[in-house]
Every structure is written in C-alpha cells, then in structure tokens.
Amino acid sequence: MTTMTATQATLEIDQSRLWDALMVMAEIGKTERGGSGRLTLTELDKQARQLFIRWCEEIGCTVTVDRIGNLFARREGKRPDLEPIAFGSHLDTQPKGGRFDGVLGVLAGLEVLRTLHEHDIVTERPLLLVNWTNEEGSRFAPAMVASGVYAGEFTHDYILSRTDRDGVTFAEALRKIGFEGDAAIGEPSFARFFELHIEQGPVLEEEALDIGVVTGVQGMRWYDITFTGQAVHAGTTPLSYRNDALCAASRLIDSLTQHALTHDPDAKVTFGELTIPSSSRNVAPGEVRLTVDLRHTSTEKLDALEIAYFDKLAEAGETYGVMIDQTCIWDSPVVAFNDDNIASVEASAKAHGFGYKKMMSGAGHDAVYISKIKPTSMIFVPCLKGISHNEAEYSSPEQCAKGAQVLCDVVVEHANRV
Amino acid sequence: MTTMTATQATLEIDQSRLWDALMVMAEIGKTERGGSGRLTLTELDKQARQLFIRWCEEIGCTVTVDRIGNLFARREGKRPDLEPIAFGSHLDTQPKGGRFDGVLGVLAGLEVLRTLHEHDIVTERPLLLVNWTNEEGSRFAPAMVASGVYAGEFTHDYILSRTDRDGVTFAEALRKIGFEGDAAIGEPSFARFFELHIEQGPVLEEEALDIGVVTGVQGMRWYDITFTGQAVHAGTTPLSYRNDALCAASRLIDSLTQHALTHDPDAKVTFGELTIPSSSRNVAPGEVRLTVDLRHTSTEKLDALEIAYFDKLAEAGETYGVMIDQTCIWDSPVVAFNDDNIASVEASAKAHGFGYKKMMSGAGHDAVYISKIKPTSMIFVPCLKGISHNEAEYSSPEQCAKGAQVLCDVVVEHANRV
Numbered sequence: 001m002t003t004m005t006a007t008q009a010t011l012e013i014d015q016s017r018l019w020d021a022l023m024v025m026a027e028i029g030k031t032e033r034g035g036s037g038r039l040t041l042t043e044l045d046k047q048a049r050q051l052f053i054r055w056c057e058e059i060g061c062t063v064t065v066d067r068i069g070n071l072f073a074r075r076e077g078k079r080p081d082l083e084p085i086a087f088g089s090h091l092d093t094q095p096k097g098g099r100f101d102g103v104l105g106v107l108a109g110l111e112v113l114r115t116l117h118e119h120d121i122v123t124e125r126p127l128l129l130v131n132w133t134n135e136e137g138s139r140f141a142p143a144m145v146a147s148g149v150y151a152g153e154f155t156h157d158y159i160l161s162r163t164d165r166d167g168v169t170f171a172e173a174l175r176k177i178g179f180e181g182d183a184a185i186g187e188p189s190f191a192r193f194f195e196l197h198i199e200q201g202p203v204l205e206e207e208a209l210d211i212g213v214v215t216g217v218q219g220m221r222w223y224d225i226t227f228t229g230q231a232v233h234a235g236t237t238p239l240s241y242r243n244d245a246l247c248a249a250s251r252l253i254d255s256l257t258q259h260a261l262t263h264d265p266d267a268k269v270t271f272g273e274l275t276i277p278s279s280s281r282n283v284a285p286g287e288v289r290l291t292v293d294l295r296h297t298s299t300e301k302l303d304a305l306e307i308a309y310f311d312k313l314a315e316a317g318e319t320y321g322v323m324i325d326q327t328c329i330w331d332s333p334v335v336a337f338n339d340d341n342i343a344s345v346e347a348s349a350k351a352h353g354f355g356y357k358k359m360m361s362g363a364g365h366d367a368v369y370i371s372k373i374k375p376t377s378m379i380f381v382p383c384l385k386g387i388s389h390n391e392a393e394y395s396s397p398e399q400c401a402k403g404a405q406v407l408c409d410v411v412v413e414h415a416n417r418v
Numbered sequence: 419m420t421t422m423t424a425t426q427a428t429l430e431i432d433q434s435r436l437w438d439a440l441m442v443m444a445e446i447g448k449t450e451r452g453g454s455g456r457l458t459l460t461e462l463d464k465q466a467r468q469l470f471i472r473w474c475e476e477i478g479c480t481v482t483v484d485r486i487g488n489l490f491a492r493r494e495g496k497r498p499d500l501e502p503i504a505f506g507s508h509l510d511t512q513p514k515g516g517r518f519d520g521v522l523g524v525l526a527g528l529e530v531l532r533t534l535h536e537h538d539i540v541t542e543r544p545l546l547l548v549n550w551t552n553e554e555g556s557r558f559a560p561a562m563v564a565s566g567v568y569a570g571e572f573t574h575d576y577i578l579s580r581t582d583r584d585g586v587t588f589a590e591a592l593r594k595i596g597f598e599g600d601a602a603i604g605e606p607s608f609a610r611f612f613e614l615h616i617e618q619g620p621v622l623e624e625e626a627l628d629i630g631v632v633t634g635v636q637g638m639r640w641y642d643i644t645f646t647g648q649a650v651h652a653g654t655t656p657l658s659y660r661n662d663a664l665c666a667a668s669r670l671i672d673s674l675t676q677h678a679l680t681h682d683p684d685a686k687v688t689f690g691e692l693t694i695p696s697s698s699r700n701v702a703p704g705e706v707r708l709t710v711d712l713r714h715t716s717t718e719k720l721d722a723l724e725i726a727y728f729d730k731l732a733e734a735g736e737t738y739g740v741m742i743d744q745t746c747i748w749d750s751p752v753v754a755f756n757d758d759n760i761a762s763v764e765a766s767a768k769a770h771g772f773g774y775k776k777m778m779s780g781a782g783h784d785a786v787y788i789s790k791i792k793p794t795s796m797i798f799v800p801c802l803k804g805i806s807h808n809e810a811e812y813s814s815p816e817q818c819a820k821g822a823q824v825l826c827d828v829v830v831e832h833a834n835r836v
Contacts, residue, residue, distance in 0.1 A: 199654065200651055200653075200654045201650075201651060201653075201654025201655050201656075202650075202654075202655060202659050203654075203656065203659075206659065218653060220653065222699065232619075232620075232804060233618055233619060233780065233781060233804070233806060233807070234686060234688035234690060234711045234713065234780075235618075235619075235636060235638065235686065235711075235713050235779075235780030235781040235782075236617060236618045236619025236620075236621075236779075236780035236781055236804060236806075237619050237620060237686075237780070237804055238619075238621070238683060238684070238686065239675065239678055239679050239683065239685070239686060239687065240679065240683055241620050241621075241624070241804070244675070246671060246689055246692060247671060247672060247675050247689075249668070250667070250668035250669075250671035250672040250689075251668075251672045253664060253665060253668035254665060254668040254669045254672050254673075255672075257657065257662070257665050260657055261657050261658065265656065265657065265658055266656070267657070268652060268653065268655075268656065268657060269657065270652035270700065270701070270702050271664055271665075271668075271702075271703075272652060272697060272698050272699040272700055272701050272702065272703065273694065273697045273698070273699055274664060274692060274694060274697070276691065276692060279690060279691045279692070280690050280691070281640065281690040281691055281709045281711060282688065282690055282711055283688075283690050283807075284688045284689075284690065285689075285690065291699045293652045293653075293699060293700055295652065295653050361653075361654075362651065362652075362653030362654035362655070363651060363653040363654055364653075386650060386651070386654060386655055386659070388651060388654075389651070
C-alpha cells in the first residue's frame with residue numbers, strides 16, 4: 001500500500017492473503033470458464049458458508065445465524081455494550097457468475113479482521129462481518145431479499161415462501177443445508193454498515209481510478225409495453241396500409257436512446273427484452289412486447305427522462321398507427337447514502353493517494369435496504385471492462401487490495417469512535 | 419353476372435354452385451374459428467383430393483396423378499391432339515388457414531367445367547384442371563415445390579426427400595395417402611396456364627375493384643442479419659459506453675421503413691423476425707438477429723431499395739458501434755406474365771364492366787414456376803381487409819363468382835383458339 005498520512009491509522013491489509021482467500025473460495029462451485037456458480041442455499045453455498053465460519057472462528061470471532069440464514073461474525077471490542085460496526089456483502093453468485101461480485105465484500109471484510117487479529121488490535125466497538133443470504137435472486141426472486149427482510153422491507157413469511165424453478169421453497173432449502181439459525185430477524189443490531197463491491201460497470205476503469213466513493217443508488221423505473229398493430233403479409237400489403245408493431249417499437253428504442261444521449265449523458269435507458277409473440281419472416285409483426293428500464297441518479301432528471309419516454313412512445317404509436325398499452329411495473333426511488341460514511345471513504349482514498357470519484361451505484365445491493373435503517377455507504381473498485389454476472393468478471397489483486405484497505409480504514413475509524 | 423358484349427361468349431358460371439362447392443370443401447379440416455386446416459399429404463388432404471376427383475369424374479373428366487401427387491382432370495376437346503388449356507391452383511392450406519387461398523382457384527376451375535358440362539359445350543382444345551401438391555410449404559418446405567418440380571426448378575429426388583417436423587419424408591407421406599401416381603414429371607403437358615387466386619392483400623378492396631389483372635410477380639430478396647455489440651448491465655454502463663445491438667437493429671428498421679415510405683411508396687420492406695438470443699430486462703442486448711424482406715415490382719427499384727438498405731444498415735452499425743454480419747439468403751427475380759394471357763383477362767373484366775386494375779402479385783404462387791415453361795397469368799379477386807393465411811380469410815360469393823367468370827371466359831377463349 002502507499003504511505004499513509006500522519007492523521008490516518010497505518011494498519012495495512014495483506015494483498016496476497018486477500019487474493020488467496022478469494023481464489024480458495026472460488027474453488028467452491030468453480031465453473032468451466034473459471035467463474036463461480038454458487039446459487040444460494042445449495043450444497044455449494046453450504047460449503048462456502050462453512051469455510052467462511054471456519055475462517056472467522058480461527059481468528060476468534062463468534063458466528064451467529066439468523067432465522068433466514070444471514071451470517072454475522074462478531075469480533076469483540078473493548079466496549080461490548082456498544083453497537084458494532086458492520087460490513088460485508090454476499091457469498092452467493094449467479095449460475096455462471098464471477099469470483100468477485102459479493103465475495104470481495106465478504107472476504108475483504110475477513111481480511112480486515114485478520115489484519116486486526118495479526119496485529120493484536122482490539123477496537124473500541126465490536127465488529128460485525130455479514131454474509132447476507134440470497135443477494136442475487138437467481139434462485140429465489142427477488143434479489144437482496146434477506147437484507148430486505150432484515151431491514152423490514154419484506155416479511156419473514158414472504159421470504160420463506162419464495163420458490164425456485166423446481167418448486168422448492170426458500171424455507172425448505174434453508175433447512176436442508178442446516179442454516180436456519182436462532183437469531184431473531186433484525187438481530188444482531190449494529191451502528192452502521194459499509195459494503196465493498198466491484199463496480200460492475202466500466203467507469204472507474206475507463207477513467208483509470210482506484211476507488212468509487214459511492215454516494216447513493218440510482219432511481220429506477222421499469223415498464224412493460226405491448227404494441228398492437230395488424231399482422232399483414234410482407235408481399236401484398238403496401239407500407240402505407242400497414243400498422244407495423246415492430247416499426248413502432250423500433251422508433252421508440254432509437255428515438256429515446258438518441259434523446260438521452262443528446263440531452264442527458266447521465267440518463268440510462270435500456271430496452272432489454274423484445275418479443276414478437278407470433279413471428280414469421282414474411283409477416284409484418286402485428287404485436288410486439290418490449291421492456292423498458294430507465295435509471296438516473298437524480299429524481300428530477302429521472303422524471304424528465306420519463307416524460308421524454310412518454311412523448312417518444314406516443315409519437316412512435318402515431319407514426320405507425322399502432323396501439324400502445326404500457327404499465328410501470330417497478331419504481332425504485334433514488335437512494336442517498338450516509339454523509340458521514342461517505343466522508344470517511346473519501347478521506348481514506350485521499351489519504352492513500354488513490355484515484356477516486358464520487359459516484360452513484362447503478363445496480364442494487366444489500367446496502368440499499370440496510371441504508372433505510374442504518375447509516376450506510378459503499379466502496380467500489382474497478383472491474384475489467386465493467387463485465388459482471390459473467391465468468392469473465394475480474395478485478396486485479398491490486399484493485400481488490402485498495403478497496404479492502406479503504407474498508408479497513410473506515411471500519412477501524414468508526415469502531416474507535418465511541 | 420352482368421351482361422356480356424356481343425363479342426364475348428355469354429356462358430355464365432353459377433355463383434351459388436361455386437359457393438356451395440367452396441363451403442363443402444371447407445368442411446374437410448374445418449377449424450374452430452371457421453377456417454380450414456388441410457396440411458398437404460395428410461388424411462384430410464386425401465379426403466379433399468378424393469372429393470375433387472369424384473366431382474370431376476361426375477362430369478365426365480378423367481383424372482391422372484403424376485409421381486408427386488399433382489392431380490390433372492382432363493375434359494376432352496374436339497381436337498384431342500392439341501395441348502390442353504390448363505388452370506387451377508391448390509387444395510392444401512396453412513395449419514390454421516382460410517377457405518379461399520388456393521381452393522378458390524381449383525373450385526372456380528371446377529365451376530368452369532361444370533358450366534360447360536351443363537350447357538353441353540365442347541371446346542376445341544381439351545381442358546386441364548390442376549391441383550398442385552404442397553403449395554403452402556407449411557408441412558414440407560419450400561413452398562410451391564410440386565409446381566416447381568413440374569417446371570424443372572427442383573429435381574424429383576429433392577421433393578421426395580423433404581421432411582416434415584416429425585421426420586416424415588414427402589415420399590412417405592405421398593405413399594401413405596396413396597397419391598403417388600403414374601404420370602411422369604412434366605406430364606400431362608399443356609399449352610398455357612391461368613390461376614385465379616384471392617389477392618391476399620388490401621389493394622382491390624381499398625380501391626373497390628372486382629378483378630386484379632395480374633401482370634407478374636414482385637421481385638423479392640431475403641436477408642439474415644446478426645448485430646453484435648456488447649451485453650452490459652442496464653444500471654452501471656452509461657449510454658455513451660454501450661454497443662447496443664437492439665438500438666442498431668431499431669435504427670435500421672425505422673430508418674429504412676421511413677426511407678421507403680418517403681421515396682417509393684411501392685417498395686415493400688418487412689422485418690418479420692427479431693430475436694435477442696440471451697435477453698434480460700436489465701441487460702442491454704449484445705446480440706440481435708433480424709430478418710429482412712425487400713420486394714418490388716421493378717428490378718431497377720428493387721436494386722435501389724437494396725442500396726438504401728445497405729446504406730441504412732451501415733449507418734445503424736456506425737451510430738451504435740455495433741458489428742454487422744448480413745447474408746442474402748434468397749433472391750427471387752421479378753416475374754413477367756404472358757402478354758397474351760394478360761390481354762385476355764383484361765378484355766374479359768372490361769367486357770363484364772368489372773372494376774379492375776393491372777397489378778403485380780406480392781406473394782409467390784404456383785403460377786410463378788409454371789410461367790417459366792408455359793404462357794401463364796393470374797386473376798385476383800379482393801379479400802376482406804387483405805387477410806389471408808388466417809381463419810378469418812374471406813371473399814364474398816359475388817367476388818368469387820366474378821373471378822370465376824373471368825377464368826371461364828379466358829379458358830374458353832383460348833380453348834377455342836386452334
């Protein structure tokens with residue numbers, strides 16, 4: 001690590017030890033192309049949890065498990081009566097996921113505990129390293145559901161009744177791997193929360209920065225649209241007689257994307273799924289279904305983007321004589337993280353001379369739900385080409401270590417504030 | 419029928435008898451919503467063929483079957499040594515097809531024979547009513563394959579080896595229903611060919627016309643395109659960093675359609691199938707596959723349309739930073755029908771005072787292949803809203819009768835030319 005200023009603690013994390021832990025964990029559920037596939041509450045997830053518990057207990061931590069499988073490794077402080085400083089992320093992955101998404105946040109937290117243990121340092125407050133169950137939502141939808149239950153966003157019954165593709169409930173899967181714990185929902189409590197995570201986007205890498213000081217999470221609105229025109233034969237119907245649903249959808253996609261690119265480079269517009277229910281090469285489509293995902297870091301600008309979306313949608317329908325049926329199926333407001341947490345992350349990055357920028361998270365994380373009940377913020381590190389949810393996901397040992405170092409700084413700083 | 423001029427034969431077809439024949443045939447393979455489902459070489463097709471043969475034999479015709487199941491009903495002329503005048507279409511339908519596509523051409527031909535029989539008229543040349551096997555191509559691709567074999571476009575072996583979805587070959591299906599006949603391919607021969615068909619488009623209805631004097635068939639070019647960009651997360655990747663394959667496809671679809679609408683209202687551009695191989699609501703598509711169907715009545719204008727397509731395609735790829743791989747998978751040149759046939763159809767329509775226009779066919783028909791070896795043309799009648807390949811397909815008894823009357827006129831005229 002680079003030299004610290006006199007005002008910062010000089011406790012340094014161990015880059016090799018962190019990298020080794022990441023690589024050992026990645027052996028559990030290793031995929032053909034070098035990624036990780038550890039769906040939540042499977043036998044592989046059980047093995048990952050057991051390894052996590054062993055590693056934590058080896059350095060004197062006590063692990064408790066709550067009713068929905070969240071793991072909390074407590075390292076005692078000088079003042080056990082004070083609420084601990086919490087940090088962590090998740091060990092579950094996508095079916096063909098990477099070795100860093102979630103895992104880095106947990107194992108960098110372990111590296112913080114190991115560093116303290118190695119130097120025989122006891123903080124004032126206790127520390128609490130958390131592994132949240134089922135962040136990915138790949139096996140049991142929705143995503144981030146266990147941190148959501150912890151934060152009171154969903155009920156305990158709700159999460160237990162979620163089912164996977166084979167009809168297995170969350171409750172059954174949890175019991176099968178033996179991780180239905182005794183701790184009540186919301187226990188143990190903590191004072192504040194930090195989450196280190198790979199960016200899952202290209203910005204830090206493109207700008208050659210080390211650290212994202214995450215100030216909040218973008219607002220997000222999801223829509224489903226059905227365009228209904230008339231299916232007609234490609235050879236016999238002149239263009240002027242048509243009501244082509246695919247032309248209308250295409251007009252919307254191109255025009256809204258161009259509008260956003262021109263007027264607001266921070267706006268994010270994504271059309272992820274387009275289906276033609278009954279399609280044939282020589283039939284102009286009579287019906288098209290399209291999904292829309294709008295995101296922005298500013299509520300005001302998200303509203304403006306939504307107005308542009310409505311305008312372009314109406315114009316597309318009129319241009320091609322196509323009926324439109326659209327619904328907003330999800331509206332997730334802009335989240336602002338805790339200023340005190342953010343300031344600590346920025347100060348640490350600055351003190352180490354790390355290149356950094358303040359940025360909003362584009363994706364959801366466990367920190368989103370936790371931020372509703374406790375002072376929370378996140379730390380991002382770059383990942384190769386922004387690739388994530390993919391076996392090719394990669395952050396270098398140096399990049400991971402810089403993130404872990406910032407995590408160590410802020411955790412120790414807050415744990416010594418009494 | 420309206421009164422004929424003195425120069426025309428006054429032989430009138432029977433509207434009710436024609437309509438009754440259509441409705442009786444439609445009982446074979448009748449669908450829930452009142453359409454017809456008689457896939458080629460099925461048990462239902464066998465029943466339709468048997469009914470056709472019975473009806474033809476009842477009025478003294480002799481039916482021969484060739485090696486690929488084409489049916490030829492011969493009504494003897496005063497000069498059996500001369501080549502007959504042929505006319506007809508097909509009795510097979512789409513899986514959920516209509517009662518008129520193909521069937522009208524065959525049963526209007528039957529009505530011509532019945533009218534001559536009723537009036538005890540014998541033409542100079544023999545007459546030959548044809549039911550071509552597997553025009554639709556729904557069970558065995560490609561379409562129009564049996565008229566294609568007759569005309570020498572495909573080999574006999576080629577058609578026999580075509581397989582359906584269950585792996586059954588054309589040869590097996592043909593033998594199973596007992597319609598592998600003795601007549602050699604290309605036998606019996608004939609002097610010229612007329613085909614009556616519903617328009618399958620909206621033009622005649624929109625212009626309140628009775629008859630389409632079909633002068634040829636549009637040229638047609640089919641392309642497959644793959645757009646390859648980069649799949650990225652909807653939340654984390656700014657628009658300016660993306661290479662969105664769906665945006666590029668959409669730009670092409672909208673811009674080429676608008677170009678055609680503005681510059682050449684006769685150009686037909688259809689994007690029938692669009693697929694995103696691995697799609698997710700919160701992922702900007704990295705790959706999109708698109709089909710393109712370009713048609714025009716003029717080879718020169720079809721070439722110009724193709725150039726516009728290449729331009730718009732390149733522009734779409736550049737705009738969104740997306741790679742393009744495109745192939746022309748089919749190129750069907752513009753077909754011009756026989757002038758003598760066309761003149762006879764126009765003269766008949768005019769003589770009856772029918773509203774008509776000269777037009778090109780947008781779809782393929784058995785007449786396309788036959789036109790390569792014999793003087794050929796087609797007669798169109800309007801159908802409701804241009805709907806075809808659909809259970810809702812409809813032409814009125816009057817509309818069908820007017821088409822049959824023109825067919826009767828031109829067949830009798832040419833059969834008496836020696």
